[in-house]
Amino acid sequence: MMRYSSVVVFAAGVLAWSAGFLPASPRGFNLNSTLSGNSVLGSLKQGDPAEGKKIFTTVCFACHTVGKGKLVGPDLAGVTKRRSREWLHKFIPNSTKFIASGDKDAKAVFEEFNKMVMPPQALSAAKIDSVLAYIDSVGGDAAAGGGVDMSKPEGDPKLGAQYFQGTRRLRNGGPSCISCHGMDHPEVTGGGTMAVDLTKVFGRMGAAGIKGILSAPPFPLMKKAYDGRPIEADEIAALQAFFYDANQRASEAKAGVGMGWKYGLFLLFGGLGGLIVLLLLFGALWKDRKSGPVNQRIFERQLGAADVKD
Ligand code: HEC
Ligand code: HEC
Structure with a gap:
């Protein structure tokens, strides 16, 4: 009897839930958001x-x-x-x-x-x-x-590289980009890993997207870093030009696949060769240290003893 009634209650609960009378997650239940959200007043x-x-x-x-x-x-x-x-x-x-x-x-x-x-x-x-x-x-x-507008921006890429790296300070005192972002560019060494690598960011969003993000960073961490220390328009222009240059270099490097392919083969066979040399070396060392399994010698000794007894 007990079991039967709990099944009925459960089934009623499932029905009510699927009809949208109960919130999907009771823990996050919030009358305000349920009412103003889509479930009840969705069409208004x-x-x-x-x-x-x-x-x-x-x-x-x-x-x-x-x-x-x-x-x-x-x-x-x-x-x-x-x-x-x-x-x-x-x-x-x-x-x-x-x-x-x-x-x-x-x-x-x-x-x-x-x-x-x-x-x-x-x-x-x-x-x-x-x-x-x-x-x-x-x-x-x-x-x-x-x-995405891919045309070349006006700014000076060299200046942009300096702002990126922090060898030239941003006028309002914001941190350099390199403290959070990585970048593959001959003028930049190292870089943070806290945020996404910006080598190809120009290809992803163009000059307008970069300007949008730098004038009002939409990411919490970056927003905090530049809160009250806005990046000025001429600094943004230099950074746009720098990102254009980095993206251009990255796509040129990718276009040189022939060389990359040969280099890959070189690495592969170099690695295999090294492995063989190591195996030979270990083989030689092993041979010097032990000429045969220890068990083999014990076995032979016991055989000898048995022979004497017979
Ligand atoms: C305090 C850390 C921090 C600093 C300093 C910082 N950023 Fe960011 N940035 C972030 C985070 C976090 C994101 C969000 C993407 C992610 O999680 O990697 C981001 C995203 C971006 C994006 C969007 C990338 C994409 O592909 O979505 C751009 C562009 C960008 N940053 C440019 C810059 C530039 C230029 C500077 C220097 C003027 C800078 N950031 C400084 C933390 C930072
Ligand atoms: C850093 C850039 C960025 C910001 C800031 C941003 N979005 Fe988006 N949004 C995107 C991208 C990129 C897409 C395309 C979908 C994807 O790549 O995930 C998108 C897609 C959307 C879509 C889907 C559009 C469709 O046609 O299906 C909506 C809706 C949307 N965003 C609303 C907003 C709203 C509202 C805000 C502000 C509160 C906002 N976004 C802020 C980058 C952004």
Whole structure:
């Protein structure tokens, strides 16, 4: 009897959960976000476009436009028509997790934008609604143009290398990039491993994307490093030129595959040759130290003893 009733309660719970009456994770249950999120009032218009504009123009604009074409990420005009609210509320706070969950559309945009990771946005459900309300208030559809502008920037790459390395100080006292970022360039030695390697960053986001990120860093760690110590426009221009140069060198090095291929073979056979030499050397040493297995000698001695007895 007891068991029967607990089965009924369990089944009722499952039914209620699948009908959306209960939150999927009771621990994170939050009335406010459930109400303003997608589950209950999903079809109603929500959010404050003025608040949304403020968020968009301080965070998202580094990588997105509304109706002016692609930047680092897609043009967000009309995104609420392309995607469901539920989808947007999953993508914006943590796209990496959402992509990993196997959502096909999320995976497709990720591939389309060179597997560039959109940084997780620590925004409440209500704030996400406000950003979406702002995007809706601008209206229109995504522009066809845009995309990563690959043309050569104006700045001086040598100066950029110095800012990157810290051999020339940033005017407002921000830290040099090399304390967190690595870079493969003849003028740069060493580099941090705390953040992504920037050798090919120009190829990923072009001059506009770099400018967006440096004028308002969207990554928490980097944002903190330059808080109150903004990077000036001429410094950004020099860094853009430096990243252009680094990306150019990297693609030229890659174009020289013939040499890389021969070098690889050289390493492979060099390694094999070394291995053979080592094996021969160990073989010789082994031979000097022990001429036969110890057990063999004991065995022979015992055989001898047996012979004497017989
Ligand atoms: C550092 C750059 C960057 C920032 C900052 C950024 N995004 Fe993104 N965003 C991307 C990229 C890149 C993509 C393309 C998908 C991918 O590569 O994961 C993307 C994709 C999206 C998508 C999916 C669009 C579609 O067509 O499916 C939405 C929605 C979005 N971002 C919203 C936002 C909002 C809202 C903000 C600000 C709160 C923001 N993003 C901040 C880079 C960024
Ligand atoms: C305190 C550490 C820190 C410093 C200093 C720093 N960054 Fe970053 N940066 C980060 C982090 C963290 C990220 C996010 C990506 C990651 O996790 O690697 C990032 C991301 C970036 C990106 C986006 C890369 C991509 O492919 O997504 C660019 C561009 C960038 N930084 C440029 C710079 C430049 C230029 C400087 C120097 C003026 C600089 N950063 C200084 C920590 C730092």
